[in-house]
Amino acid sequence: xxxxxxxxxxxxxxxxxxxxxxxxxxxxxxxxxxxxxxxxxxxxxxxxxxxxxxxxxxxxxxxxxxxxxxxxxxxxxxxxxxxxxxxxxxxxxxxxxxxxxxxxxxxxxxxxxxxxxxxxxxxxxxxxxxxxxxxxxxxxxxxxxxxxxxxxxxxxxxxxxxxxxxxxxxxxxxxxxxxxxxxxxxxxxxxxxxxxxxxxxxxxxxxxxxxxxxxxxxxxxxxxxxxxxxxxxxxxxxxxxxxxxxxxxxxxxxxxxxxxxxxxxxxxxxxxxxxxxxxxxxxxxxxxxxxxxxxxxxxxxxxxxxxxxxxxxxxxxxxxxxxxxxxxxxxxxxxxxxxxxxxxxxxxxxxxxxxx
Ligand SMILES: Cc1cc2nc3c(=O)[nH]c(=O)nc-3n(C[C@H](O)[C@H](O)[C@H](O)COP(=O)(O)OP(=O)(O)OC[C@H]3O[C@@H](n4cnc5c(N)ncnc54)[C@H](O)[C@@H]3O)c2cc1C
Numbered sequence: 001x002x003x004x005x006x007x008x009x010x011x012x013x014x015x016x017x018x019x020x021x022x023x024x025x026x027x028x029x030x031x032x033x034x035x036x037x038x039x040x041x042x043x044x045x046x047x048x049x050x051x052x053x054x055x056x057x058x059x060x061x062x063x064x065x066x067x068x069x070x071x072x073x074x075x076x077x078x079x080x081x082x083x084x085x086x087x088x089x090x091x092x093x094x095x096x097x098x099x100x101x102x103x104x105x106x107x108x109x110x111x112x113x114x115x116x117x118x119x120x121x122x123x124x125x126x127x128x129x130x131x132x133x134x135x136x137x138x139x140x141x142x143x144x145x146x147x148x149x150x151x152x153x154x155x156x157x158x159x160x161x162x163x164x165x166x167x168x169x170x171x172x173x174x175x176x177x178x179x180x181x182x183x184x185x186x187x188x189x190x191x192x193x194x195x196x197x198x199x200x201x202x203x204x205x206x207x208x209x210x211x212x213x214x215x216x217x218x219x220x221x222x223x224x225x226x227x228x229x230x231x232x233x234x235x236x237x238x239x240x241x242x243x244x245x246x247x248x249x250x251x252x253x254x255x256x257x258x259x260x261x262x263x264x265x266x267x268x269x270x271x272x273x274x275x276x277x278x279x280x281x282x283x284x285x286x287x288x289x290x291x292x293x294x295x296x297x298x299x300x301x302x303x304x305x306x307x308x309x310x311x312x313x314x315x316x317x318x319x320x321x322x323x324x325x326x327x328x329x330x331x332x333x334x335x336x337x338x339x340x341x342x343x344x345x346x347x348x349x350x351x352x353x354x355x356x
Contacts, residue, residue: 013202016040017038020177025163049209050211057328061326063326080350088334101166180195211298225301227300252265261283263291307321308341308353318338
């Protein structure tokens with residue numbers, strides 16, 4: 001039975017997707033395109049979680065550098081991992097263009113704030129180039145006291161919320177906002193989902209709730225760490241000095257068309273105020289006290305790679321969570337893996353939650 005746009009009581013559908021961020025939207029759009037009656041239940045509003053609060057940077061790679069990836073996973077797996085993020089970035093750019101969502105392929109700089117980081121980035125650049133990735137290491141492109149920078153030409157900027165809305169609209173997916181899911185239980189050959197103001201019987205569930213996952217199932221406790229991301233927007237700078245998005249140890253920034261600087265970072269227990277130190281050293285004209293502030297919750301896994309799988313005690317409950325700080329490039333790949341798991345029982349490969 002088709003579910004109405006938030007007004008009719010929801011009784012039954014093939015698949016319930018929990019969470020209307022980039023991942024939930026991509027999963028729901030694909031399942032709907034495959035002919036499955038799919039409904040999205042969202043606690044807040046569409047893209048009300050990390051996706052809508054993100055800085056819009058679509059970056060290949062992980063939150064750690066390629067040298068560390070090679071040391072941790074070995075050369076072949078590190079290459080596979082990076083290739084997946086490049087694939088995710090390319091898919092996102094293509095999808096955004098297809099759906100007429102503005103996207104800019106600007107390239108990005110990873111900035112080294114000290115000599116040790118410069119050496120690490122230079123080594124990462126050499127390894128990446130050997131493995132066929134298009135990157136370059138060079139001098140400080142901003143002339144603001146950095147020790148060097150790794151340039152990645154294909155990186156992009158997108159409005160994550162606009163893309164999420166466009167994905168849902170493209171297939172006419174039924175979305176129920178302000179409908180937080182509390183729990184589910186087996187019923188017949190399916191599941192009964194209990195949510196705010198309604199219950200839905202479905203045959204399969206997909207959890208696309210990223211950093212909120214430990215609140216929904218204890219399986220995620222210790223596997224996904226909710227972490228607050230902070231974003232500040234400065235007053236306009238005098239000139240355009242940051243031509244493309246930048247990442248640095250502990251944060252990222254990009255300059256908006258009106259010359260304001262958008263700066264972000266993650267609040268971890270062990271960190272001091274890394275963002276304030278970065279600003280004081282490299283952008284002394286930025287006054288953080290007068291800057292606009294916003295924040296959101298992200299979900300980080302222990303190894304920095306998203307988790308895709310099924311709950312061990314509920315095999316028709318699927319999940320794609322823990323997208324970390326570069327979730328926009330991961331989003332469509334992760335969505336595709338969990339959808340293939342649901343539809344065809346395809347192994348999620350490197351992203352399989354069973355690796356933990
Ligand atoms: C401030 C900030 C800046 C960021 N900047 C970038 C960036 O520039 N580039 C980048 O690549 N990544 C960035 N990220 C990370 C990126 O936004 C995320 O990794 C990505 O958007 C995750 O998408 P998602 O769909 O998995 O999760 P989300 O977008 O968080 O969506 C999950 C949804 O689930 C809903 N939900 C949770 N629990 C329930 C429930 N019980 N019932 C119903 N619904 C529920 C939430 O309300 C939310 O809408 C940033 C994150 C933050 C917080």
